[in-house]
Amino acid sequence: MSDDREELLKILEAQGQQFLQNFSIPHPLSKGKGKASAPSAEVVDTDNSDQEWGGVDHSSASEDSSSEGEDDGSDFEQEDDDFVAISSGTSTAAPVVVFAPGTQSKDKPQVDRAAMRAFMSSKISKSRSDPESLASNKRKAGDSDEEAERTNIQNDATLHKLVHTKLLSGSLNADLNMTGAERRKALEGRVMELAGSAKLGKGEHIVRTDEHRRASKRVREGLTDKKRERQQKDLEEAKNLGNYHPALKKLFEASSGGSSRKREAGMKMGVGKFKNGQLNLTREDIQKVIGSPSPGGKSRRGGRGGRR
Amino acid sequence: MATPTTLVHFSGHEHFRNRLVLSILSGRHVKIDKIRTEDKNPGLRDFEVSFLRLLEKVTNGTVIEISVTGTAILLKPGIIAGGYLVHDCPHSRSIGYFLEPVIVLAPFAKKPLNLTLRGITTDEHDLSADLLRTVTLPHLQLFGISDGLELRIKKRGAAPNGGGEVQFLCPVVKQVKTLNFVDPGKIKRIRGIAHAVRVNPQFSNRMIEASRSILNRYIPDIYLYSDVYKGEESGKSPGYALTLLAESTTTALHCSEAISEPGVVPEDIALKATRALLSELDRGGCVDRKHQCLVLMMMVLGSEDVGRCRMGEPTVKTVQFLRDIKEFFATSFKIVPAETADLECKQLLYSCYGTGYVNANRTLA
Numbered sequence: 001m002s003d004d005r006e007e008l009l010k011i012l013e014a015q016g017q018q019f020l021q022n023f024s025i026p027h028p029l030s031k032g033k034g035k036a037s038a039p040s041a042e043v044v045d046t047d048n049s050d051q052e053w054g055g056v057d058h059s060s061a062s063e064d065s066s067s068e069g070e071d072d073g074s075d076f077e078q079e080d081d082d083f084v085a086i087s088s089g090t091s092t093a094a095p096v097v098v099f100a101p102g103t104q105s106k107d108k109p110q111v112d113r114a115a116m117r118a119f120m121s122s123k124i125s126k127s128r129s130d131p132e133s134l135a136s137n138k139r140k141a142g143d144s145d146e147e148a149e150r151t152n153i154q155n156d157a158t159l160h161k162l163v164h165t166k167l168l169s170g171s172l173n174a175d176l177n178m179t180g181a182e183r184r185k186a187l188e189g190r191v192m193e194l195a196g197s198a199k200l201g202k203g204e205h206i207v208r209t210d211e212h213r214r215a216s217k218r219v220r221e222g223l224t225d226k227k228r229e230r231q232q233k234d235l236e237e238a239k240n241l242g243n244y245h246p247a248l249k250k251l252f253e254a255s256s257g258g259s260s261r262k263r264e265a266g267m268k269m270g271v272g273k274f275k276n277g278q279l280n281l282t283r284e285d286i287q288k289v290i291g292s293p294s295p296g297g298k299s300r301r302g303g304r305g306g307r308r
Numbered sequence: 309m310a311t312p313t314t315l316v317h318f319s320g321h322e323h324f325r326n327r328l329v330l331s332i333l334s335g336r337h338v339k340i341d342k343i344r345t346e347d348k349n350p351g352l353r354d355f356e357v358s359f360l361r362l363l364e365k366v367t368n369g370t371v372i373e374i375s376v377t378g379t380a381i382l383l384k385p386g387i388i389a390g391g392y393l394v395h396d397c398p399h400s401r402s403i404g405y406f407l408e409p410v411i412v413l414a415p416f417a418k419k420p421l422n423l424t425l426r427g428i429t430t431d432e433h434d435l436s437a438d439l440l441r442t443v444t445l446p447h448l449q450l451f452g453i454s455d456g457l458e459l460r461i462k463k464r465g466a467a468p469n470g471g472g473e474v475q476f477l478c479p480v481v482k483q484v485k486t487l488n489f490v491d492p493g494k495i496k497r498i499r500g501i502a503h504a505v506r507v508n509p510q511f512s513n514r515m516i517e518a519s520r521s522i523l524n525r526y527i528p529d530i531y532l533y534s535d536v537y538k539g540e541e542s543g544k545s546p547g548y549a550l551t552l553l554a555e556s557t558t559t560a561l562h563c564s565e566a567i568s569e570p571g572v573v574p575e576d577i578a579l580k581a582t583r584a585l586l587s588e589l590d591r592g593g594c595v596d597r598k599h600q601c602l603v604l605m606m607m608v609l610g611s612e613d614v615g616r617c618r619m620g621e622p623t624v625k626t627v628q629f630l631r632d633i634k635e636f637f638a639t640s641f642k643i644v645p646a647e648t649a650d651l652e653c654k655q656l657l658y659s660c661y662g663t664g665y666v667n668a669n670r671t672l673a
Contacts, residue, residue: 119531120535122459124441124458124459127441128449
């Protein structure tokens with residue numbers, strides 16, 4: 001243990017001597033410095049034995065960086081100039097404060113862009129807001145998203161999305177015992193949903209209705225008859241069970257044909273839409289009338305099956 | 309207490325702006341004579357005449373009569389109009405000279421003020437544009453004026469050629485709030501702006517390094533920003549400056565500033581600013597010396613209630629300002645030592661009974 005102390009003492013003194021060689025200070029200082037180094041070495045030793053962090057000053061003989069606020073008033077002016085000349089005034093056991101120019105962290109602290117922009121902004125209300133309050137506002141917004149403080153409608157939407165966005169699992173799930181045809185239609189429906197051309201949950205329905213449309217007349221008629229029969233049976237079941245109410249009529253009757261939804265009343269113009277007393281012409285309408293000078297006129301005429 | 313309606317008479321060119329502002333706010337006619345009578349160039353200076361022109365623009369119905377020799381003026385104030393204004397300031401004083409009194413008038417205008425000032429933005433005599441934006445205008449927030457308050461520095465201009473432009477926007481309020489600011493708190497952060505125009509941009513970095521070398525030991529939260537303006541927006545003359553401000557836990561602000569001088573290195577300018585900030589902090593209080601007049605003025609114009617503020621010792625300007633307030637508004641301040649137990653503490657508690665000034669000019673849209 002005393003060897004370590006000797007070692008540390010020697011290192012400390014060597015460093016002090018080396019540092020002093022920068023200045024032309026008269027000789028009697030070595031005595032005073034000896035006194036100064038002994039107590040500080042003791043301090044080092046006790047700190048090591050306490051195993052407590054006694055401050056940056058008292059770490060072992062490496063170069064000290066920033067200080068504690070233990071300066072004497074008399075040393076203030078010298079410390080401003082970034083070095084300390086150990087005069088005889090500090091021969092008492094005052095901790096020596098060293099400001100070495102190289103040890104201060106040269107890399108700038110991460111400039112908080114938001115804080116800088118808030119401070120330099122011309123709006124006074126922004127330049128006074130704390131960076132903490134700015135950060136806490138952001139955090140608050142994030143927290144509220146994570147918390148489950150949502151309305152029922154939002155929960156329903158999430159549920160709907162979750163049920164339908166288990167990618168392709170409707171067809172891949174083995175529990176359902178799907179036949180090959182069913183699996184194919186489910187997969188195609190999911191692909192349509194993912195591509196965005198179908199709304200969530202409607203993909204498979206669109207595939208099946210397309211197939212119905214492509215079927216022959218007899219098949220089509222048979223399918224619609226069966227559908228009507230099933231709906232009537234459902235309606236009767238609901239009435240028997242007590243689930244029916246005249247307000248729910250729309251739910252139980254067949255949905256009207258999509259094609260006959262909205263027929264435009266009145267006579268049409270040759271081009272464009274007439275709305276609100278205005279005739280709205282799109283660019284295509286104008287080009288249809290004027291006839292744009294675009295290339296490939298011959299190929300356009302040659303195209304077949306434009307509108308059946 | 310009803311304010312009397314007679315003419316107020318002053319002599320001398322000192323405290324010129326404060327007296328004119330008090331006249332406009334109180335509505336009393338003011339006569340200032342014996343302006344620089346003994347001087348080689350007697351009478352009003354060009355910046356004072358320019359300031360009178362600015363007051364004419366800001367107000368409506370003000371009559372200003374200047375004597376033949378320029379050594380006496382009579383001001384009959386009108387109402388504070390506000391609106392969109394542009395003013396070119398002469399190169400003898402910076403825009404801070406002109407903007408500081410307008411800041412006191414603007415919240416009581418008829419319409420929100422939108423004032424563009426052109427001239428020198430940074431000067432050693434007056435508050436620079438940075439100080440106005442970061443320290444002076446936040447003091448208005450203490451009184452309830454904050455929404456829509458802006459100071460945009462469009463261009464910077466150093467002395468002597470100027471070329472700077474700032475735009476000041478101020479909302480209109482009905483009445484200012486009563487101030488009760490007695491706790492200075494402890495300093496929690498220090499901010500600074502170092503800018504350099506038409507010189508090596510490294511100067512601002514050098515100033516920041518030098519200033520940090522002193523300030524780093526006190527608190528960790530120190531950010532000094534380097535404001536860079538280039539080309540057309542950097543004015544016509546070279547110069548650089550460092551502005552420092554310290555904010556406390558109770559939002560008290562202290563500031564200091566140092567402008568470049570010929571033959572002095574940037575590090576010395578930075579040290580000058582830093583030491584000025586530290587001595588300002590040593591004085592303590594909730595308001596620093598440069599803004600004592602503004603805060604005291606707003607306290608007088610507050611609602612009819614006791615307003616209190618803790619500040620350091622008043623400067624010469626503040627003392628004369630308190631006398632002028634007594635003259636115009638017949639209100640006096642009660643000033644007691646802030647801490648009677650501690651004899652070392654030089655801070656004082658200023659309290660006054662507000663006059664209940666209501667902005668009757670504003671358009672009720």
